Amino acid sequence: MSFSSILGQDKTVKRLRALLESGRVPPAMIFHGAPGTGKFLTAAEFAKALNCSHLAHRERPAAPPLPDENDLFAAAAPAPAADPEPGPAILHSDPSDSCGACLSCLQAQSGAHPDIRVVDTVFQAAFLDEPESANLKIDTMRELTRWAQQKPMLSRWKVFIVRDAEALVPQAQNALLKTLEEPPPGTLVILTVSKKTSLLATILSRSCIIEFGRLPDASVKTILEAQGTEPARAAALAALATGSLEKAAEAGAFLKQISALRPGDPSKIFKFSAGLPRDSHKAREEVKTLLDLLLAKTRAAWRAADGSLKTKFTALLRRTLDLRRMADRNVSYQLLLETALLESERAGIKIEDLVKPA
Numbered sequence: 001m002s003f004s005s006i007l008g009q010d011k012t013v014k015r016l017r018a019l020l021e022s023g024r025v026p027p028a029m030i031f032h033g034a035p036g037t038g039k040f041l042t043a044a045e046f047a048k049a050l051n052c053s054h055l056a057h058r059e060r061p062a063a064p065p066l067p068d069e070n071d072l073f074a075a076a077a078p079a080p081a082a083d084p085e086p087g088p089a090i091l092h093s094d095p096s097d098s099c100g101a102c103l104s105c106l107q108a109q110s111g112a113h114p115d116i117r118v119v120d121t122v123f124q125a126a127f128l129d130e131p132e133s134a135n136l137k138i139d140t141m142r143e144l145t146r147w148a149q150q151k152p153m154l155s156r157w158k159v160f161i162v163r164d165a166e167a168l169v170p171q172a173q174n175a176l177l178k179t180l181e182e183p184p185p186g187t188l189v190i191l192t193v194s195k196k197t198s199l200l201a202t203i204l205s206r207s208c209i210i211e212f213g214r215l216p217d218a219s220v221k222t223i224l225e226a227q228g229t230e231p232a233r234a235a236a237l238a239a240l241a242t243g244s245l246e247k248a249a250e251a252g253a254f255l256k257q258i259s260a261l262r263p264g265d266p267s268k269i270f271k272f273s274a275g276l277p278r279d280s281h282k283a284r285e286e287v288k289t290l291l292d293l294l295l296a297k298t299r300a301a302w303r304a305a306d307g308s309l310k311t312k313f314t315a316l317l318r319r320t321l322d323l324r325r326m327a328d329r330n331v332s333y334q335l336l337l338e339t340a341l342l343e344s345e346r347a348g349i350k351i352e353d354l355v356k357p358a
Ligand SMILES: [Zn+2]
Pocket: 051, 052, 053, 054, 055, 098, 099, 100, 101, 102, 103, 104, 105, 106
């Protein structure tokens, strides 16, 4: 794995490689873009490339076995040849990418690098010894600040990747701010975030913002195929994904649920909406994805229509957009979804149409 494993973000990767090449890496960076566009993967690759030593990693050869004292016929062991201990070979001299073979790269790849830490709600649950929470708390950021004060153990840089930083509560952001204001030398904090507005202005102003655009459909398809999805299904999901691997995964799950519905079943919409997650945060995200799919379908129908049909789809588009806006408020997501699906069905767009590519 190196930057070549990141597909569909060529401009962004080029910018990051230029930073590595220049040696002027800012102490705080924000990787901003829609969910499922490769922000975290790129942050991990950037941390790896930054700490790559480009020097071959040699395991020390094991000492030869001692001769068995009871074996009288054992030949005397030859004196071990003097180990010339050559200096480590330079593997890869491109400073803008990782070599994938030095000790630092091997540890980064195994997720066990002592100087690269991923801070997310899973890490927090283990660190605070409590169930996983939707928020990143002040105690977790205090731990990050404390660790930032220590020297790196293996490499030149200590890198913290705060994943999905919109989960940081304001007090936690304030605690993090101290590290961003006076970064200890050799410290890099990368926040990955899909909504910049969830971060304090003081955090934004101290960070170098790297934008991640939506992935081209062809890249989504290639990535899905590399993950084992068969080509026709990968193409269908890529068309529904709006450039996000997360949306592609959600669409894949919906595809499964929707294909299990009987098209003539009068209660199919209610059966489908009853399958929404209990967790309201997850339910809201799923409803938003479904409404986005519905909007894409309605726009396609609107483009193809004329006359009174066009007027009908214009009204449906307006109505679905209104419902999509409401999904950001504290409402019953199940009711919202049922309303949108019923109104669309009345205008001729059925739930089973959602899984057909536009
Ligand atoms: Zn390396």
